[in-house]
Amino acid sequence: MQKKWLGLSLSLMLAAGIAGCGGNGNNSGNSGAANGEAGGSTASPSAEAGGNTAKSGPVQLKYWTDDRHDQEYIKELINKFNETNSDNIQVELTVMSENYTQSVDIAFSSNQAPDVLRLKSANTSEFVKKGYLAPVDSYLTDDMKTKFSSLMLDNVNRFDGKLYSLPNTGLTMRLVYNKDIFAKAGIQNPPVSLQEMVDDAKKITEAGKTEGIYGFALNFKNPKQAFDRSIREILSLSGYQGLGFDLKTGQFDFAPYSQVIEYFKQMYKDGSVLPGAETLDIDPLRAQFAAGKIGMYLSFSTEPGVYKDQFPTEINWAGALAPTLDGQIKGTSEIVSAGTWLGISAKSAHQEAAWKFMQYMYGDEVLKTYHEKGFGIAVVPSIVEQAKNPDIKGMEGFLVGEHDSLWPATPSVTPEGSTYADAFFKYILTGGDAKAITEDLNTRYNAALSKAVEKGEVKVTPDPAFDPAKPQGE
C-alpha cells in the first residue's frame, strides 16, 4: 500500500513539474511575441523587473496603443528614443488590434498595466474614474504650459482640476463627395443645406441608379457610429451641440436632432440611400465609395489616409464643410477626439521615466511631423503655425479652418432603453411619432443625467451665455 502512495505522490510531483515547465514555456512564448496582446500580457513582470534592476539595467517602459495607422512612425520614434535618451529608458510598443479598453481593464485588474497609455476622448474619463491615470501637472514645464494652455479643457484632459493628458491632433468632420458623380448629375457644388443634400441625393440616384450609383450612404450597421460622424457635425455647424446635449441649459434636448433626422428619413423615402446601408459597415462603405457607387457621405479626416492606403481609388473626390439645417452657418464644426493623446499609468513604478518619454513624444518636431505625414490634424496652435500641410490627396478639404473649433465635453450617460441613435434610426425606417420619440429620449437621458450627477460621476454647469460660434468663449 505504501508503494502505491509513493507511486501516486511521485506521479503528482511529476505532473506538477510538467505543468510548471509548460507554464514557463508559455510565458517565454508570450514575452517573445511582438506588438500583440500576448506581448501586452507580460507587461508587468518586465516592468517590475525594470524596477528591480533599475540600478543595474535599463528602465523598461510599456506603451500600449490601439492606433494602427501610425504604428510605423511611432516605432521609428521609439527606436530613436531608446537609442538616444541619456536616462537608460527603454520603451516597448504594444499595438492592440481590438478591444483596447477591455484589455486595459484586464491589465489593471491583474496588475499588468502598461506605464504609458494612448488616450482618446472616448476612454479618458472612464480611465480617470477607474483610477488608472496619474496626474501630470507637477511635471509640466513653463514652456509646455504655454504651448498647451489654450487646449487644457475640463472633462477632456483635466478632471477635478488635475491634468491627465495633453493634446496632439484632432479629427475634423466633412461631407465626402464624388465630384464626377456630382457633375454627371448636373450638380455644381456640394450642398450647403440639408434640403439641398436631399435634392442632390435624389438627382444622383436618378442619374446613376441603372449603374448601381446612389446619392447617399452611411454605415448604419451601427447607427450611433453613423450619426456621430454625420448629424453631430451638421448640428454643431448649425449652432447646436451634436450629441443632443444643450450646453445652455445643461440638459439633454433632442429637438434639434429630430429636425436633422427628418431629412435623413426623406432620403430613405426617396430611395436615394445605397441599398443594404442598414447593415453596412464603414469599410464596405468606403470600398463602394472608392468604386464610384456612392455620391456622398459624412465622415472624419481619416478618410484621405484611408483612400491613400486602404482603398486606393482613381475617383475624383473631395471633402467639404457639412451642410447645415438651413444653409446658414450659425456655429462651428466640432473637432473631435482632440485634447488627449498620451497618459501615464497611476500604477507605474516608473512615472518619472514615463514622463520623460511623454515629453519626448510631445516635442515640436514629433508633433509637426505627425501632422505633416497626415496621421492626424494638429490642434496645438504653435504646431499648426509651423507645420506644412500634409501631402495627401483630399486632405485639403479637411484642414482646420475658420469654421472649426473644440467644443466643451458632453456628459457621458447611459440611459435605460434604446440610445438616441437606435431610436431615431428606427423612426427613419419604420416611421412613428417624432415628437413622442424626442420627448421620450429627453426624459430618459435627463433621468440618467440626474442619476449620474447624484452619484458624483458627472458634473454639469449650465452656460446660458454659450455661443456656438465661439465654443471656447474666446
Added chain:
Amino acid sequence: MSFKWKRLGENSLFLIPSIILTVALGIYPLFWMLRYMFYDYAGYGDALFVGLDNFRRLMRDGLFWESVGNTFIFAGGKLLLTLPLSLLLAVMLNGRLRGGNLLRGIYFMPTVISTAVISVVFYNIFNSYNGMVNTVLMKLHLVSQPVDWLGPKHAMLTVILVAVWGAVGNYMLLFLAGLQSIPQDLYESAAIDGANAGRRFWNITLPMLAPVAQMVIMLAIIASLKGYESIMVITEGGPIGKTEVMYLYLYKLLFPVSTGSPVAQQLGYGSAVGFASAVIVGAITGLYFFLSRKMNKVY
C-alpha cells in the same frame, strides 16, 4: 470496506484539479453574478446596493423582451430546419454509400470553422449591393432588383440560414452515432416480413432513435437559445433590433462597444438580465424534458 475507502481517497486526488478549476471558473463567477444583480455596478468604484431595482427595470425593459421574442423566432426557425435536415443526412449516410466517410467529413466541416470567419463570409455573400446571392439571382433573372437579405424584412431569415449551415453537421454526427447503435437484425426481420423502406424508418428507426433524439434535441434547443455569435458579426442585432437575440443583448450590456463617446458597462443590470435569460433557457429545457419524457422509454 476500508480498502474501498482508501481506493476512493486515491481516486479523489485525481479529481482535485478539475474541482478547483470548476469552482474557480464555473461556480465562483455564478455566485459573483448572483450577488451583483442586486447592485448598480459599472465594474469600477463602489457597487451601490439597489435591491430589486434591476429586476423592476428588467420587467419594463422593452428591448429585453423584444430580444426574447427574437430568440424564440431564431431558435424555432433554426431547430425546424436543422433537426430534420441533419436526421435526413444521417439516415442517408448510414447506408452503404460510396464515399460516405468523405461526405460525413464535408457535412461536418462547417462545425470546425470559426463562427466569426464564416459569418464574415456570409455577410459578403448576402449583402445587397454586391453580394453573391443577389448577383446570381439577378443573372438568372429570378429577381429584377437586389433583395435586401440583411434588411429589416429578411435579416432574421438570413441569420437562421447561416446558423443552420453551421449546425447541421454537428447534429448529423450525433444522429449517425444513434443510428449505428440500432441492431441490423431488426431491419432484416422487417425486410423479410415485407416492410418497405418508409415503413422500416417509421416503425424501427424513429422509435429506436428516440432516446438519442431526445438528448440531441435538448442540446439543439439550448444551443439555439444561447446562440448569438454569428448574429453579432453579420448584423450586430440590427437592423433596428430585428435580429437582437437575448444573449447578444446581454453581451452588449456587459461589453459595450465604445463608438466615439464613452459607454458604461452595466454589470449589475447585465447580471440580472443574465439570470433572467438563464431562467428562460432552463425553463424551456425543463419543459421540453417533461414533454419528451416518453421518448426515453420508446424502443
